[in-house]
Amino acid sequence: MSETTPLLSDPERAQNRRLSRLIQQDDDARSIVKSHVSVEEQAMAGSTIGERLAYNDYTTIDWLHDLVKDSHRLRNIHGNKSLRGQAIAIFDASSGWIAAALIGALTACVAYLVDIAAATVSDWKLGHCSTNPFATRESCCSSATSSSEPVTECAAFREWGDDYGMRFGVYVGLALVFGVISGGITMVTMSELPSAGVREAEGKDDGEEQEMVPAGKVMYMAAGSGIPEIKTILGGFVIPDFLSLKVLVVKAIGAVFAVSTGMCLGKEGPFVHISTCVGYLIASLFPKYRDNGRKMREMLSAACAAGLSVAFGAPIGGVLFSYEEISTYFPRKVLWRAFLCSAVAAMVLKELNPTGTGKLVLFETNYGTSYSAIHYLVFVVLGIAGGIFGGVFCKLNFLWSKTFRKYAIIKNYPVFEIFLIVLATALLQYPNPLIREPGDMIIKTLLVDCKTEDSVGSWVCQNEARTDGHWAYVGWLAYGTLAKLVLTIITFGIKVPSGVIIPALDAGALFGRLLGQYVSGISPGIFAMVGAAAFLAGVSRMTISLCVIMFELTGELEYVIPHMIAILVAKWVADALGKEGVYDLAQNVLGHPFLDLDHSLGNIQMQDVLVEELVPPEHTMEQITIHIPTSNKVRREVLEEKLVQLESRGLMDAGLVLVQNGQMLQGYLAEGELNFGLRELGKLYSKDAEVRLLGDAEEGDFDLSSFVDRTPMVVCAKAPMEYAVEMFGKLGLRHLMVTEEGTGRLVGVIIKKRLVAYLDGLKH
Structure with missing residues (x-):
């Protein structure tokens, strides 16, 4: 006979163990979420738009969601009235100006190095400076003892040989060497994008509705000017590693040798990419930009201005270029920060003086004669x-x-x-x-x-x-x-x-x-x-x-x-x-x-089509629709199957639409959050567990309801297509729900990539 009497019965001990396990499970789940989701996102767990993970490769950002997330951040910062809290608020308010100034200064430093190196290496095709082999022909000749000699014929700069054939051969040979070096360096930035866009599926008979499938591609991050890609990024898409430090370094070195070949290209376009890389790296040091796609794009728009500013010594033109040619979203505060960024870049470059003239104006002229009406x-x-x-x-x-x-x-x-x-x-x-x-x-x-x-x-x-x-x-x-x-x-x-x-x-x-x-x-x-x-x-x-x-x-x-x-x-x-x-x-x-609003509206206005034109095929809607029972829970295996179907489409910013009570819209769960929930949080739960998608979570629930956007934007299927284009273009939507006229039942969901693919088809 035992000398001790248990204080709890076996059923009670089992119940306590179960409760402890559930509490531990909840703690583990919260820990996993906390490690993957920013503080601002966690604060939105109970809101109607839900938490979101960081955007993954080639997805579209959600401008409205990021706007609300920034509002949560601001309320949290300015809600602290202590001295420390006020200091943090002041720093937060000035961080955009600090970042803009740093971006301008660093962009000018990089541009100075590229300018000097390109001028020197390019002149090597023609000859070398006898007094300093690393000097450009212009600086070599300007320092010559005879200031009256023309720059093109000064004795200090010696051409390769006395005969035409020798000089021609060296010119061509070095140009080829520089070209191979530039191309070889650029190759190290090759990347395979999982899905650059969408195309119509092949093998469909005429009359059948075409399904949009992924169209992945190989991309060389440092190639070209970078301006088309930056326009895509500022339009709300995410291109992986395009603004990394590695790409910045390769772009700068590659531009030096590419320009030095003498090919019909310039370094001015690459300067815009370089300045945007600098902008991304500097802005990433500030949490309010690093954790918010919308805020980051504000700073990238300002950074673009610095690129043109140092390229041409044109600080005002740089700001206007960013506004007119590159940026999709350019509010007044971005204009001010772009102005500062561009001005600082021009000031620093003037002091560094890569041209040796001490002036910003690259091609100063003074014709003295004026023009007349003729x-x-x-x-x-x-x-x-x-x-x-x-x-x-x-x-x-x-x-x-x-x-x-x-x-x-x-x-x-x-x-x-x-x-x-x-x-x-x-x-x-x-x-x-x-x-x-x-x-x-x-x-x-x-x-x-x-x-x-x-x-x-x-x-x-x-x-x-x-x-x-x-x-x-x-x-x-x-x-x-x-x-x-x-x-x-x-x-x-x-x-x-x-x-x-x-x-x-x-x-x-x-x-x-x-x-x-x-x-x-x-x-x-x-x-x-x-x-x-x-x-x-x-x-x-x-x-x-x-x-x-x-x-x-x-x-x-x-x-x-x-x-x-x-x-x-x-x-x-x-x-x-x-x-x-x-x-x-x-x-x-x-x-x-890329969604070009002006051109897109022009094309749409000639079509006379309705939003229902973009409703996905019936079998696609079956794949992306989840019917929620009254328990607000769905079997895990159902979600696993839906995730596999989503991943097979390769669009990455697609998701599942939640309906209840006869196709009435209840919310939207993006693919990234679904993947995270099943693959990360799901490790804590059994394979046959039910997943809560709606309603209030109970202790021990496998809960993904905090990731559900319960207030997605909605448009009627019979609305003109111009409505959808304007909503995606001006509101920066990631997805748009389509409902039936009269009943309000869900009939489809449009993601931004599907709209872009449709608009691209109208151009051909």
Whole structure:
């Protein structure tokens, strides 16, 4: 007989053990959630929109959800009235300005290093400085003892050999080496995106409704200008690792060697990507940006301004470029921070002085002569030529990307394509003295005013001063214009860091200088300047920002009206040839999903369709719909099966729609949260457990109700399609529920990617 008497009976002890296990289970579940979900998200567990995980690869962010999340954060910070709490609130309010200033300063430092390195390495193709092999030709010659020597012929800079063949061979050889180096470095940023977009399923008979399936792709993160991808990111999509430190370093180094090849590309576009990388890395140090996709994009929009600011020494133009060309969401506070970011970048770059002039203006001109009313006709002609150039370039580059780059040897070996294009470029450009130099030097040469003392020794001015008709010089101008068009068409889109801004400016300056030979009484450099703006407007469709950039670039405020005329005409003509600019077409070629509200509405208004057009097929709706019983719980195996079906679609930002009582909408559970709940929280529960999706959780429940969005946005199936486009575009929705007219029953759910795929189909 036992000498002790138990205080509790066996059933009571079993009940206590069960309660302890349930309490431990709840604690473990809360711990797992806490490790994966931010504090602000946890505070929203009991709200109608629920908790969310961080956005995963190539999903769309939910702008409305992030707005509410930031409101929770602000209320939490400003609710603390203690001295420490007030200090934290002040720092939080000023953190955006601090981040903007840091981004501007660091972007300028990176740009300075790239500028100096690119100028030095590029000049190695032509020769070397005898006094300092790491000095550029311009700095080498400016430090020469004889200041009266022309920069192009100074003794301190020694060319490779005395004969033409030797110099030509070294030029081509080094260009090929630089191209291979740039391409090889870029290859290390190759990434396989799980799903870049969607396409229609193959194998369907005519008349059957097409199902949208994933269309994954390989992407080189450091290739190109990066502007199309940044537009996609600022439009609400998530591209993995695109703004990482590794990509920043590779982009900077790759841009140095890519520009040094002499190909028809520039480093100005990559500067926008570099500044956005800097913006992402700096903003990630601040929790309010790191944990909120909407807030992060505000800072990235400001960072874009710094990229153009350091590229052209155009701080105001940089802000306008970010607003006009790149950003989707640009409220007033973003404008102010972009202004600060751009100003700081310009200030720091001026002090670093990469050009050696001590000035921000890259191509300072002072023509001294003004234009008259008769010259307006010439500016219109330049605008027409720029529009035709831009329209032809966009169409042919799109065809080139869709045909030549689809060949297996080019698609699988992108460095081989780089080798071929560098070889073609060197062979075509070296014989022409006007386009042998790097792109920015070509512009500087063509904008020269031959009436000034600084033009002494200029090859351009020497030829224009000839009295024998200088037909050879005119021929070089025409040859240069055509060569730039052809070479830019085949170059844009290759797998090195590259932009299209400088080549377009070069071609326009060449054509403008050519046209200026036949206009008397005014400097041809004026037409070169206006022609450069017109050609870039035709290619990019920029307007206000480009006009501001041009007068900041040259310092010629007097010529704002000629620029405005040429830019407007160029845009009208280019739009008549094709509505999309180079960056819009690049997004199409690269397969990046992007909702362009202006173009999309224009296409939709010609269709006369209703929202019901986007309702998924019946079998798809069956896969993504969960019928919730009165217990508000669903068997785990059902959710596991639904998750597998969602993952097979590969869209990643899809989810399950919850209905009850005859298809009445109750909420939406995104795929990421469902995956987390079943794979992470599910480890604590048995395989046959029931999962709570609605209602108040009880102790020990396998509860996913806190992840359910119980107030998703809804639109009637009979609403015009314009409603859906406006809601996705202006509200930044991730998903939109479609209900039946009259009854309010759920009939479908639209995700942003499906809408983008539908709108893309209207373009073809």
